[in-house]
Amino acid sequence: MPIRVHDTKRREKVDFTTLEPGKVSMYVCGVTVYDRCHLGHARCYLAFDLIHRWLEASGFDVDYVQNFTDIDDKIITRANELGGDWRTLVDENIEAYYEDMDALNILRADTYPRCTEYVDQMIKIIEDLIEKKHAYIAADGVYFHIESAPEKYGILTGQSIEAVRSGAGGRVAKTGTGKRDHKDFALWKSAKPNEPTWDSPWGPGRPGWHIECTAMSLDHFDKEFDIHGGGHDLRFPHHEAEIFQGECHTGHSPVVHHWLHNGFVNIDGEKMSKSLDNFWTIRDILRHVDAMVLRFALINAHYRSPIDMNEALLKDAERNYNKVLETYVEILKARTDDHPVALPKPDLSSPQPLAKCLGLLERMGEGFGQAMDDDFNSREAVAKILGMVREMSKMLQSEIDQADRNAFAHYATFLLEETAGSVLGILPTREMAMAEPVDDPRKATIADDVEALLVERSTARSEKNWARADEIRDQLTALGVIVTDTADGPKWDLS
Secondary structure: OOOEEEEOOOOEEEEOOOOEOOEEEEEEOOOEOOOOOEHHHHHHHHHHHHHHHHHHHOOOEEEEEEOEEOOOHHHHHHHHHHOOOHHHHHHHHHHHHHHHHHHOOOOOOOEOOEHHHHHHHHHHHHHHHHHOOOEEEEOOEEEEOHHHOHHHOOOOOOOOHHHHHHOOOOHHHHHOOOOOOOOOEEEEEEOOOOOOOEOOOOOOEEEOHHHHHHHHHHHHHOOOEEEEEEEHHHHHHHHHHHHHHHHHHHOOOOOEEEEEEEOOEEEOOEEOOHHHOOOOEHHHHHOOOOHHHHHHHHHOOOOOOOEEEOHHHHHHHHHHHHHHHHHHHHHHHHOOOOOOOOOOOOOOOOOOHHHHHHHHHHHHHHHHHHHHHEOOOHHHHHHHHHHHHHHHHHHHOOOOOHHHHHHHHHHHHHHHHHHHHOOOOOOOOHHHHHOOOOOOHHHHHHHHHHHHHHHHHHHHHHOOOHHHHHHHHHHHHHOOEEEEEEOOEEEEEEO
């Protein structure tokens, strides 16, 4: 069965094909590094981590490129707010990005270009677009002229250019820019006071947002590549702008053969937003939730579906993840000999429990592969894993002789590590799984803050400053801390 993917451009599932047999070229839009990564970033890069993992498990050699947007209005604004250098801000947030993704067991891309490394390439593309009459020079920069290629409008979103034309009104006059048309977008922005700039044929300035991904992807993959990915919100205007730029510059269509987009993350039914006070950075949530539990929660949904993140979802993920982990440890402990005997042939109809169990596991393994082949359906794949661990645990707890038990444990180890481990990325190493239990690592990250708050709480209570004691209680609750008062003083743990 071939891998099937839902192509955003074609609005249907299609057979996945590659330009070069056995190889996949994949570009995914990366983060704008003005701040720490949030839960939406975790969703996006976990989605494409699964795609990356399954393509490699399917025998493809994947060349995975993911960029960093390291100059942008938001970066300039944040650096000014902090009173620091924008380059320092960028470097700190890129380092934090790697730490967050590593915590979630997201495999590294092969290449992480920064847009500021590609300004010369962007300038050359813009010059070519001007020469081909697809772009024009204005007082405040250079703009792409949408009406130069109207047939490309709405390719990903289905928007009608006629409807946009009729609804234009007087918006162009109100913009205060050099745009000729409200649909046009900036390729180059002229310099503003106290902003970083680069020299160009149109004076000092900096590139627009959209042109960077066209320059980086084409530099790496030449005129076309297999997969372009990103969040659902990037379809318009960012990815449609890339289609205009890339295809008009190269004269080649399509530049991208498969467009893939992941769904949003909502918090308790509402879109995540700072204005709604429900904005979670990855670091925020990992103070309260184990990283592998969060990974489990996010992959236990199809990558294109929206996720409603809430306490019930996380508790369910924790319960099911612990089932997988406990069974994995049980299996590892059952391996007593590195030279297992041969197992019986898998047979669903066999009266022999071991042969029947092997038949069930074989079918679930096939179902796992079919689910991942079907547009990377990780939700169904997770269901197969939960079925596997249920059957594995039942078999290990049944009356089975030691030699068969050892052989079954070897087989089960391989099956889980190939599926839940290599593909879903939710298994620890064998050494970590077998290590003696230690304190929750999340406690170490907040221990100093909690201990200081407990000292202040004791002082407030001794002074009968109940208002302050209540404030401290709320602070501890926000950290996910439960305090128990004992004869030896307060003890604390994570909820």
